[in-house]
Amino acid sequence: MRANRPGGPHWLREPSDPDALVTSLWSQTATKADGVLSVGGVSLPELVREHGSPAYVLDEADFRSRARAFRDAFGAYDVYYAGKAFLCTTVVRWLAEEGLSLDVCSGGELAVAERAGFPMERVGFHGNNKTVAELERAVELGVGRVIVDSFHEIERLASVTSERGRTVGVMVRVTAGVEAHTHEYIATAHEDQKFGFSIASGDALEAVRRVHAAPGLRLLGLHSHIGSQIFDTSGFEVAARRVLTLHAQVSEEVGVEMPEMDLGGGFGIAYTTQDDPSDPAQLATEITKIVQHECRALRVAEPRLSIEPGRAIVGPSMCTVYEVGTVKEVALDGGLVRTYVSVDGGMSDNIRTALYDADYSATIASRVSGSAPALARVVGKHCEAGDIVVKDEFLPGDVRPGDLVAVPGTGAYCRSMASNYNHALRPPVIGVRDGKTFTVLRRETEADLFATDVGVL
Template sequence: MYLHGTSKINNKGHLEIGGVDATALVSEYGTPLYVFDEALVRQRCREFVSAFQASGLKYQVAYASKAFMVMAMCRIVEEEGMSLDVVSDGELYTALQAGFPAERIHFHGNNKTPEEIEMAIDARIGCFVVDNFDELQLLNAIAGEKRQKVNILLRITPGVEAHTHEYISTGQTDSKFGFDLGNGSAFRAIKEASEQAHLQLLGVHSHIGSQIFEVEGFRMAAEKVAAFAVEVRKELSVIFPVINLGGGFGIRYMEGDTPLPVAVYVKAITDAIKENFGANDYPLPEIWVEPGRSIVGDAGTTLYTIGTTKDIPGVRKYIAVNGGMTDNPRPALYESEYEAMLANRATEQPEEVVSIAGKCCESGDMLIWDIQLPKVHVGDVLAVSCTGAYNYAMASNYNRIRRPAVVFVKDGQSDLVVKRETYNDIVGNDVIPERMKQVSKSVSS
């Protein structure tokens, strides 16, 4: 397993993250356990900020909270001078409860409810990213009722398809997101938005996909957005002070993954903006981006305890852990692949090829197929790397399994940032109707 950030093998032969022995974390917090390397998270934040500072352009780096959202993460984002994008009332509430500055919050989503819009306007967030004509009218109406004028970006689909999984490609024409650039709806949306009394149009937003390992897609998106901006200026006399080129910057999950340094992605984007807007004598806009996975993905490790095994001679050996698709649904959703190691026997050489199964009542609950590990024993600690993005965020209570705890580690210290769910948490929102209670009493009698 590739060791990211502060991870290393200590003199006990154990995996150590943030100066804390993984086996000590297991003893204190139990498993499954999400462990975040706080120093690496902060390093990634600073790489984006410093790269944009070097460009000389005005900018905002907004952490895409859908990747991993808890109040402690909001504090890190605020301390590192970044903005925050949210896509639901739950994410917005989390940010506000953490004390995150509302003026640095951007609200995304293709179906914002009236209640979510009201909540965001009342909080006086910095910007809405409008996704469709229905939202445009609804947002203007609610803002009018509240006698406010709200900042907006219009999300457009530039027709650029990133080289990624089809489920996480979002910039192509056939997408549930945004106003299409090719069929004229984006132009109509600009015209309509600029005529609304309670909306302040800042510019446009585009996002071409996730887990992207090259810069050509970002260059193409910048070129298309610039051409669109020039057309809008000519036809409508509207100038965009802000251009948001989204996120999607890739990370290394497996050997063979080839993400670029953050500075390379940012330089490609800012150079393309300077070139394409400068060539048309257009005022250089403020550039916004939204990294999520690239901030937290490789900073996360999930620790499991090995349970049962099943050896099918000549076919496969299954090793079961005490977690699975409830804490990491990505292999089932996207056929995602991960690296892993035995955290308590990290220096031992591989002896067998096994497949890591989860504990859910689903044949598809497999975390890793065919990985080389030392001879596995019941009670060993399995560490799966790069689980910081879309693992806790997508976790569920399927089979009524309790969601894991989350800890941050840094400089030899561990801090609990999310408690492990309890049995009371599992049934806390359940309600038995009175009529069923009465039936139970009559049957028992």
């Protein structure tokens, strides 16, 4: 329902049918009939009657399909699901069954993998400030690789492996100096940020030397991640060239041919109709050509490659359903009027609009409307002016309290970054499959809020 609009409401094109479903923004089983949105064969009004609102709705068939698509398209690669996008024991079980590996970046995420019984040799452990305790746990569990991010961490990890008489595979995260065309906070390969060792400064080569020299560390290769929500492969081309140049330099100067290389993730998804993501097969073809070309130019053997999709798998697999509480009209410049549609969630279940100025779409999910479309802003119930879920959208002009509003593309980072701001209770994640629902994460209760509040006995 959203038109291309790089600048604001004046870029929105009024849709001919605000009840229509733009299928490219939704999970593969989402349908709409007589104004009622269904996912996985379950109508959202029925789901809300059973589980309440707000609720995240996770389409199992869609998640599995996207995981398989990456696994099959990148058949010669190791595909690590980036757990930071969304992680729970159910999802980890699905990943294991679909043959993917898993990337974690904290002790808590590692604990989820352990609880789910995920094969530890298929786990990669990221993070720019892993504690000694986290490294000890990773080594004891036998994770397949640790991605080191600082000289201090190399020393810590070497000490841990030495004390335990163990060896662990290590990748060195490098910054390739690539300015990805994305938000400043999710661009991660330029020089002035916290991640990785700079190639340009020589730190990356020095890190490789130190890892190679440490008895308990098995040097696997280089790791590069240029950012998130990226729609073309030009940034990967520049990064691959610089990383492979270092790869060749290591072979020549250090005398070791590293067997692996990780190109990270960050593949974009469609949050609005202005987004045009590539499918996994296209990405695999383009990235493979880039690597093969650079390896031929440098006259080095192709390392075993890995990628880390997270958002591109779980992002479209989930939507969030809210109930409308209040509606008000606000006059804008130029005679325009915006309808503020307040729902029973907000920045506590989706901080991305406030944090990244992220764009989302929305649709009425509970009824058909014959009313003309009106410019709307979907906002939350929190005590913040920036508590916005969807900045600009055309919804039916008769939107009213009690309507259900659904927002697609909320699988990545929404539940992961959810909070108890204003003591809000985090919504449940409700799985849907073949016309049935199942609880993936239950709704929080007031008892959960007080579980850590020990001030009154």
